[in-house]
Amino acid sequence: MTRTITELYTRRFGHDMEAAPDDAAGEVVAALLSHRTHRRFLPDPVPDALLETLLACAYSAPSKSDLQQTTVVRVIDEDKRQDVAELVPDMPWIGAAPEFMVFCGDSRRIRRICERRGRPFANDRLDAFFNATVDAAMAMQNLIVAAESEGLGCCPISAVRDHAARVSETLRLPDRVFPVAGLCLGYPSGPAHVSMRLPLSATVHVDTYDDEALERDLDDYDRRRDARYTIPDAKQKHVEDYGTAGFYGWSEDKARQVSKPEGDDFGAFVRRQGFVLE
Numbered sequence: 001m002t003r004t005i006t007e008l009y010t011r012r013f014g015h016d017m018e019a020a021p022d023d024a025a026g027e028v029v030a031a032l033l034s035h036r037t038h039r040r041f042l043p044d045p046v047p048d049a050l051l052e053t054l055l056a057c058a059y060s061a062p063s064k065s066d067l068q069q070t071t072v073v074r075v076i077d078e079d080k081r082q083d084v085a086e087l088v089p090d091m092p093w094i095g096a097a098p099e100f101m102v103f104c105g106d107s108r109r110i111r112r113i114c115e116r117r118g119r120p121f122a123n124d125r126l127d128a129f130f131n132a133t134v135d136a137a138m139a140m141q142n143l144i145v146a147a148e149s150e151g152l153g154c155c156p157i158s159a160v161r162d163h164a165a166r167v168s169e170t171l172r173l174p175d176r177v178f179p180v181a182g183l184c185l186g187y188p189s190g191p192a193h194v195s196m197r198l199p200l201s202a203t204v205h206v207d208t209y210d211d212e213a214l215e216r217d218l219d220d221y222d223r224r225r226d227a228r229y230t231i232p233d234a235k236q237k238h239v240e241d242y243g244t245a246g247f248y249g250w251s252e253d254k255a256r257q258v259s260k261p262e263g264d265d266f267g268a269f270v271r272r273q274g275f276v277l278e
């Protein structure tokens, strides 16, 4: 069904668009505005030719200085897949998706190139780690967009970083290579909802950073989101510490989430992989 940009915008943000063009959305715009994460999949495999095409799309992403610092590890060995899945039992889609791969930042390849060319690698600093991370994230997003345009669904998995050392052992990631995120891929077994985003007034500023209106934006956003989907009491986080809230919006959910440490070993892991983070 062809939908206008305005319709898709309203579904994404839960409020009307200011400019409100009445135009039918082009294919790519419609796909991006309709993005949703999928966590349940049919058992059907992803055909090899399609997978190769999607990976080609991933590697068509821009790359910092054309250094091409992404490596994808496809996990096809059942034992290895289960090893990773068992680390995150509350995300059964890791083990169940027809395809699972890990997008890695890779600063090893360029160092091997330096060795081969007899040149020093003079960039041992945070920037090297950061550039590889950004490359891997952009490649993963390209794959997601391409996959969704072919009727597939995806779920990125940052939880692999909570177990970075174990995942790296399983996948034999060498020094200077680190997981950025896993990715579950397959044909969705059912619909998923479009997740409402913060308004552009909160996330896009003009000329200078200005979050004066954040509190009002957050209140409005919490209410709009709740009107579309109320988080059930059973899904409130950390009730043992914070109790059950009468009104539980997105901002309370996210504040509760980040009130507990996540991924606190990752810095040490990245240092052990040989990165200097200064």
Ligand SMILES: Cc1cc2nc3c(=O)[nH]c(=O)nc-3n(C[C@H](O)[C@H](O)[C@H](O)COP(=O)(O)O)c2cc1C
Binding pocket: 035, 036, 037, 038, 039, 091, 155, 156, 157, 158, 159, 160, 181, 193, 194, 195
């Ligand atoms: C870098 C990254 C890591 C993520 N990690 C996980 C994860 O470990 N498990 C999961 O179920 N979803 C994960 N997600 C999916 C997010 O929860 C999802 O994108 C977010 O809730 C917004 O929903 P939407 O993608 O449907 O718009 C991740 C997404 C990103 C971008």
